[in-house]
Amino acid sequence: MSQTIRHPEILDIARREGKVTVEGLAEHFGVTLQTIRRDLSDLAHAGRLERVHGGAVLPSGTTNIGYEERRRLNADGKxxxxxxxxxxxxxxxxxxxxxxTSTEAVAVELMHHRNLLVVTNNMNVANILSQNRDCNVIVTGGSLRHSDGGLIGDITTAAIRQFKFDIGVIGCSAIDNDGDILDFDVQEVGVSQAILTRSRRTLLVADHTKFKRTAPARIASLQNVDMFFTDRALHPDLSARCADWGTEVQICAGKGKA
Structure with missing residues (x-):
């Protein structure tokens, strides 16, 4: 199999899993470790992957990956x-x-809930829950981010501060090893922080790929949320910190996983 055929599949695996390993890819394609190392070096040189010890991860930086790509990434886990x-x-x-995309997935799972008041700055969430006649949906307003249908900015934050929510559900772009919750857009960070302060109970939804990425703006710490839903076990050190903080971590098995 030529590298031109392997490269797209390597990228697909990286998008699904968040990381690829030299040994895993060598076994998958039936080629040598040296061949895979060359493939990963070529993809890293092209800016498609970042090399790490034993493999490669999706590139990090100051901008997020495309929204449609994020929707497809680890769909079962989400x-x-x-x-x-x-x-x-x-x-x-x-x-x-x-x-x-994770909060959109939550909206889908709320389709049969009754008598909910859902406030959102996510136009996609509003469209999903508009089909639930037992759900009253309020959209915050704000500056529309065309890339993902998000509403951000001072108008959004001011609208949030008019409420006291029973539950606030947030997502994020990345989670650092020390438990910091990160995002790419500073204006979105301000919105998320307002949600945390105006909610009696806070829930974070983030799959394991968020631990393999980084982003420049800090929202809060896992210490500041009541429950964290993810699809793979945390590093033991971070798991111990969450226990000390009183943050409940729920590991959610995707399709085909125990």
């Missing part, structure tokens, strides 16, 4: 996370859902 998160949201309550 569905499992969303289902577990939605199970923690009772009927007859006020909920905020922010921007992100």
């Amino acid at each position: 569905t499992a996370i969303a289902r577990a998160c939605a199970a923690q949201i009772p009927e007859n309550c006020a909920v905020f859902l922010n921007i992100g």
Whole structure:
């Protein structure tokens, strides 16, 4: 198999898993470790991947990957996370859902909830829940971000501060090893911080790929959320910190996983 055929598949695996390993790819393609190392070096030189010890990850930086690509990334894991998160949201309550593909997945899982007041700065969430006649949807307003249908800025933050939510559900772009929750857009960070301060209970939804990326703007710490839903076990050090902080971590198994 030529490298021109391997490269797109390597990128597809990296998008699904967040990381690829030299040994895993060599076994997958039936080629030598040296061949895979050359492939990864070529993809890194082209800016498609970043080399790490033993393999490569999706490139990090100051801009996020495309929204449609993020929707496809680890879809099964996000569905499992969303289902577990939605199970923690009772009927007859006020909920905020922010921007992100993971929060969109939560919206889908709320389609049969009754008597919800959902406030959102995510046009996609509003469109999803418009199909639930037992759900009252309020859109915050703000500056429309065309890339993902998100509403951000001072108008959005001011609208959020008019409410006191029973539950606030947020996503993020990355999570650092020390438990810091990160994002790319400073204006979106301000919105997320407002949600955290105006919610009685806060839930974070983020799949394992967020641990393999970085972003420049800090939202908060895992210490500042009540529950964290993800699809793979945390590093033992971070898991211990969450236990000390009182942050409940729920590992959600995707399709075909134990």
